[in-house]
Amino acid sequence: MSAPQTIATELKGGEQSIEINDGQVVYEILGTSGDFIALTPGGRFSKDIPGLRPLAEELVKGGYRVLLWDRPNCGKSDVQFYGKSESHMRAETLQQLITKLDIGPCIIAGGSGGARDSLLTTMLYPELVTKLVVWNIVGGVYGSFVLGGHYVVPSILAVRGAGIQGLLQVGEWKERIEQNPANLGRLQGLDADEFLKVMLRWLNAFVPKPGQTIPGVEDEMFDNIKVPTLIIRGGENDWDHPKRTSLEVSCLIKGSQLIDPPWPEDAWERAGEKFAASGGKTFCLFDTWVQAAPAILDFLGR
Template identity: 60%
Template sequence: MAEIEINGGRVVYEFVGPDDGEVVVLTPGGRFSKDHGGVPELAEALAAGGRRVLLWDRPNCGASDVQLFGISESHMRAETLGALVRELGVGPVVAAGGSGGARDTILFTMLFPELVTRLAVWSIVGGTFSTMSLAGVYVLNELRAVRTSGIEGVLRLPGWAELVEANPRNRDRLLAIGAEEFERVMTRWLEAYVPKPNEAIPGVPDWQFADIAVPTLIIRGGEKDFDHPKRTSFEVHALIKESVLVDPPWPEDAWERAVEASFAGKGSIFDPWRLAAPLLLDFFDGREVGPEALALGRARG
């Protein structure tokens, strides 16, 4: 594990796999770290297929520094990733991510097209329920806390307290940001989670998808996955000219079952992701993806 300063904050990262392998940037969702269950397992599976996987703690995730800038939190992370890839001198890369990491990765591809050779995304958030749900997860509690209790109130929120525990520098960074600036940024970031008819995914206008010109793999959402709707996968597929849409290599209810296991302390919400390794490796190699790859992913589960 190493760290590097990007845009005034330190970003923690590591490589998994052979030094001479094609670099794949793997980005998880939520405000979860690169070490969250399911992510390292997928990285190891891709590394076993000859890839050099770059795992990174995005700003406001894991052991990296807290940062607050950009149009939205995903825009901030995309800009950070672009600078990280350039500073490390590993581009162009294959960009892969799921859930919130899918949104971060899509934006990275839009903003830094010269740094991406292929794009693979799954569990894409979209639609009214999941978009508004994210507002509650990422912004609304923060705004309530800072407006009633200042930045000290934010520090007491479980998510931000965990960031301070993982990286003690974050307490001083949040205090330096202060209540006024924190509220200003959160108010701006909230706009991304207001559902809009011309945005298939939160905070990204549909017209911007025309900027994605690389081969793209989209693993569709589960049949009743309200957090990552099946419909959104089809919408993103329709917006990206060079995209292929495939069925998931995990059961239709994999997300729901993983959430249940996580709440019960028996697993991680990202545990099913490792089943995508054979499918992803086929796509990275330029091979046609289809039923055989999907069947292989399920068999290895």
């Protein structure tokens, strides 16, 4: 593996950082032997979001090593803004991370936004992937619009109203600065016009279009996925990760295996209610993910 790099924030335990595309990416490897699994959470959440590590630990117990990483704009990693969409940027970052750490080809796994990142990584860099596991796949008009409105629109409004200085007042970027002080200078150094061009491109990826089952990805790209693939379908009434999207993705990936979710059909809705009732203080959206470990290990074992 390549030597770790330094970063302008405090790293803990087994955390290390490495430079990718002129930005630092923080990562951690769990386990000491076995094939590698690159595990990616959803949203702009970090590798330390509740619910992710228990799944990683179960996979380690199953005989694997797990790469956890803070994607650009997540956790302690540097903020970065480029690419056709944010997921395209993440896929390129993961490709370089796997390559620089010399852990590929490996298993790619992820849920929600991490499922889209994992799918794109496999499409764009098939030589790096041995097997693919995805769940909570985002799709549909509601799910796509919610993501665009939540992750892109606030930044556009802030910069249009107050320039880059306004961006520093957006809650999400304030958190990135708190976790990694170097992000203050990176954000202040952005050109407002260029930043808005990128944000409009990222927003456009979330506009539902014919021939794009998942946001910002043309359906023909699924032809590039030729590795064994496990899809855990979305819940019956999950508007964010529709059952329909899982079924369509399973049709697009030849030979893929589609299974029912190991958690209750309404797990996402109930977790969302609990999260809302706590005023956003009790994150529980990924708490059920650990329940997928037996199915994932069974699939990987075959």
